[in-house]
Amino acid sequence: MEKEDVEEVNLQQKKKHKGKHDKPKPWDEDPNIDRWKIDKFDSSWNPDEKYLQEAWPKVKSALKEYGISAELNLVEGSMTVSTTRKTRDPYIIIKARDLIKLLSRSVPAPQAIKILNDEMQCDIIKIGNLVRNKERFVKRRQRLVGPNSSTLKALEILTGCYILVQGNTVAAMGSFKGLKQVRRIVEDCIENKMHPVYHIKILMMKKELEKDPALKDENWDRFLPKFKKKNVQTKKIKSKEKKPYTPFPPPQQPSKIDQELESGEYFLSEKKKLAKKWQEKQEKQAQKTAENKRKREEAFVPPKEPVKQDSNKAENDKEDVAALTMSLKQKAKEFGKKKSIQNVNAEEYIAAPTTKQP
Numbered sequence: 406m407e408k409e410d411v412e413e414v415n416l417q418q419k420k421k422h423k424g425k426h427d428k429p430k431p432w433d434e435d436p437n438i439d440r441w442k443i444d445k446f447d448s449s450w451n452p453d454e455k456y457l458q459e460a461w462p463k464v465k466s467a468l469k470e471y472g473i474s475a476e477l478n479l480v481e482g483s484m485t486v487s488t489t490r491k492t493r494d495p496y497i498i499i500k501a502r503d504l505i506k507l508l509s510r511s512v513p514a515p516q517a518i519k520i521l522n523d524e525m526q527c528d529i530i531k532i533g534n535l536v537r538n539k540e541r542f543v544k545r546r547q548r549l550v551g552p553n554s555s556t557l558k559a560l561e562i563l564t565g566c567y568i569l570v571q572g573n574t575v576a577a578m579g580s581f582k583g584l585k586q587v588r589r590i591v592e593d594c595i596e597n598k599m600h601p602v603y604h605i606k607i608l609m610m611k612k613e614l615e616k617d618p619a620l621k622d623e624n625w626d627r628f629l630p631k632f633k634k635k636n637v638q639t640k641k642i643k644s645k646e647k648k649p650y651t652p653f654p655p656p657q658q659p660s661k662i663d664q665e666l667e668s669g670e671y672f673l674s675e676k677k678k679l680a681k682k683w684q685e686k687q688e689k690q691a692q693k694t695a696e697n698k699r700k701r702e703e704a705f706v707p708p709k710e711p712v713k714q715d716s717n718k719a720e721n722d723k724e725d726v727a728a729l730t731m732s733l734k735q736k737a738k739e740f741g742k743k744k745s746i747q748n749v750n751a752e753e754y755i756a757a758p759t760t761k762q763p
Contacts, residue, residue: 457484460514464504467518471497475505484508503527510576512569520578528584533573535595542595546570549594549601556601560590563608603632 432438461477468475472491477484486501500521507517507527519525536542550557550570561568564586566579577587586608593599607629614625665671670678 457508460508463514464508464518467521468501468504471501471521473497473501475501497521507576507578510569510574511571512567512576512578516567516578524580525578526581526584527576527578528588530575530577530588530591531573532575532591532595535592545595545597549575549591551601556605559605560587560601563605563612564590599632603630606630 465475472489473486474489475486484505488498503520504517520527557568564583566577566583566587569576575591577584590601590604594601610629614620
């Protein structure tokens with residue numbers, strides 16, 4: 406019996422778990438835990454609701470100045486804003502809607518109330534659907550915040566916006582220009598296009614360039630740093646050429662036996678088949694060795710020398726020129742003697758062949 410118990414324990418230890426969640430937990434076999442016990446609800450489990458309840462009088466009084474009524478329903482878990490007869494600004498209801506949006510995304514009430522000012526705008530950037538992998542999403546979100554929220558603070562100073570990263574959204578408050586910059590930085594970070602630190606460097610350079618009035622109407626691209634991605638592997642999509650549609654199936658390819666019957670190998674004996682294969686192998690090896698030898702010898706082939714003119718030919722050309730000059734001189738002398746006796750054309754006389762004069 407003892408042996409059987411030991412074998413069962415060994416089998417249970419060797420049993421593999423398919424999923425990472427199927428592994429045994431330390432509390433699975435704890436006898437002190439009652440798994441059927443239902444704990445009573447504690448208000449400390451939902452601190453945000455308590456904070457909203459405490460801060461709601463401030464929100465209500467801020468909205469009352471603009472003639473907007475606000476209602477907090479703790480049973481349904483909803484916030485409602487509506488206009489009254491005292492409302493004068495037609496756009497204030499949109500601002501009130503933005504206020505409850507910011508409160509629902511855990512923005513502190515004193516900060517959220519600033520949205521009621523005309524100069525202040527807000528933007529809720531949804532980042533949850535930009536990355537599928539949960540672990541990768543958490544890493545990139547943390548990259549946006551930075552160590553001890555240093556990156557987020559630097560972005561707030563440079564853009565002039567209030568930024569809060571909460572769950573799958575990023576809430577930003579500021580001017581239109583600053584909100585546009587924040588949205589671009591957040592999307593580039595989550596999509597892994599550019600690190601927030603590089604954006605901070607570019608914004609710092611722009612701040613410095615804004616101080617120079619001479620560069621007001623010039624393009625700043627030559628002053629700004631350009632960052633390139635490194636070691637990023639992109640999948641190359643292979644484009645398949647579509648063949649023309651035909652209702653008939655492709656022709657059947659000949660089998661190995663058909664090919665042997667066609668070449669006559671099928672009727673050969675095993676020895677002859679092996680001998681033929683060996684011979685083909687030897688021929689291929691001989692071709693390969695000859696090609697390798699040729700490639701090796703190419704390195705030792707001397708380069709072709711430039712063609713030199715033949716020295717004998719040059720000497721003959723010189724002799725021909727000397728003979729021509731001598732004949733011209735001789736004809737000139739003879740022409741001078743003859744001209745005194747009779748009228749002779751100089752061109753015809755030179756062109757005529759040299760003959761011994763009497």
